[in-house]
Amino acid sequence: MRDIDLKTLRLFVAVCDHRNMARAAEEMHIEPSAISKRIAQLENDLAVPLLVRTRRGVQPTPAGIVLLEHARTALFTMERIANDVAGFKRGLVGSVTVCASASAIAETLLDDIASFLRQPEHENVKVSVDEQISLELVRRVRDGETSIGVCWDNADLQGLTHRPYRHDHLALAVHPGHSLARHTSLSFEQTLDYEHVGLPPSTAVHTMLRRAAAALGRSVSYRMIVSTLDATFRVVAANLGISVVPAEVGRTYARLFDVKIVALTDAWAERRFAVCFKDYEALQPAAQRLVEHLTALGPVHANNGLANVAGKTKVDGPSKFAHNRVIDRR
CATH class of the missing domain: 3.40.190.10 (Periplasmic binding protein-like II)
Known part of the structure; x- marks a missing residue:
């Protein structure tokens, strides 16, 4: 099978969004016949029909729906790659993905990342935070699906480098x-x-x-x-x-x-939390800087000790508990 080009994927997504070949062609500044030819070639390459014409317009087939989902993901990923790489011309360090346990997210992690992002030298750094249970979190770090993990240090961190974070x-x-x-x-x-x-x-x-x-x-x-x-x-x-x-x-x-x-x-x-990753030297500069920022907070015990449990402590509002956040901006 020939490699699927991004232009064809964009055209296919546009047709599925509009449910109309002519409107998709108008949006993409291309002739409808050119779209039809590209999609016909794609169907030939994949050996499966992707679109069907109905009284309501053009509809994706079951195979087309599957392709549509993958196409959206692929196009988003390619756009992010282009933006991240181009960002180096503006001094952008990069994007970092962090997987964290619910407890870490609910406590101070988001505030700590926010303090990192507020530093002038990190003005254009992007950080995505995804909540996961410790078992899945560690697997994702091991498999290279995420750069950094934050969880209890009693998780099975074998094969990973880890540093102390907060208590x-x-x-x-x-x-x-x-x-x-x-x-x-x-x-x-x-x-x-x-x-x-x-x-x-x-x-x-x-x-x-x-x-x-x-x-x-x-x-x-x-x-x-x-x-x-x-x-x-x-x-x-x-x-x-x-x-x-x-x-x-x-x-x-x-x-x-x-x-x-x-x-x-x-x-x-x-409890003690840890920041874990596969190989520090393999982390991109933005991730290395975030690791250093978080682990520098490791000795901090403010408001976490037993003596303070019954006391009154100034704490930020409930927005700090939002999950699956994307902080550039769980």
């Missing part, structure tokens, strides 16, 4: 009317007589709590499993269960919902 502390979120709300601190074992709200079994925190309970000869009783920290706090605020959450995140959500945050005294409740 946080786990705490218990409870409804103010719950019997555990009278405590200022307690052990995880004291929570196991009550029903919990948890994240899916595929998440690192679920695995850690299961192991901690097993070490005590107990198990965690889950009343609900939810997919996000936001949902967790909503369920706790409804007094339908208690939940182990990051203390820093909990303090902010406590301002939004009717929830109290109680410190956990277990040693494992203090």
Whole structure:
């Protein structure tokens, strides 16, 4: 099969968007017959019909729908490549993709990346942030699908280079009317007589709590499993269960919902995050600079210690919990 050229893909996408060969030709400044010839050649190369004429206009066939999806992705990627490379003429360092766990995103990662982007020398750097569970995050870094990962340092980081990032502390979120709300601190074992709200079994925190309970000869009783920290706090605020959450995140959500945050005294409740990547020297300059910026924050423990769990801390508003963000601009 001949290589598919980008011009033909652009014309095919235009026809599918307009559902009309003539309007697509007008937009693309080309004769309809030229579009028809190119698409006919593409159908011949792929040995499958891609378009069909109906009373409603030109419609993609099932094979055409598949090609349309891939064509949009390919054209977007090529446009991004062109923009990123051309950007070096303006002093642009590049684009960086970061995969991060929900906890890292919900706490300080987005603020830390924002402080990196606010530096004048990084004015045109683009950073994409994608939320993933630790297992998938590590796989993507290993496979080269993403430049940098940020997750707990107890994830399986074998084969990757990793550096310490920030610390946080786990705490218990409870409804103010719950019997555990009278405590200022307690052990995880004291929570196991009550029903919990948890994240899916595929998440690192679920695995850690299961192991901690097993070490005590107990198990965690889950009343609900939810997919996000936001949902967790909503369920706790409804007094339908208690939940182990990051203390820093909990303090902010406590301002939004009717929830109290109680410190956990277990040693494992203090967590360490790591920035991971395959090979520092293979990272593009923008990614190297971001790694250096994040890891320089590693010793910072402000507002994450056990002593501060019950205190009042100035925290940015709920917008810091938005997921899957693209910060150029999860």
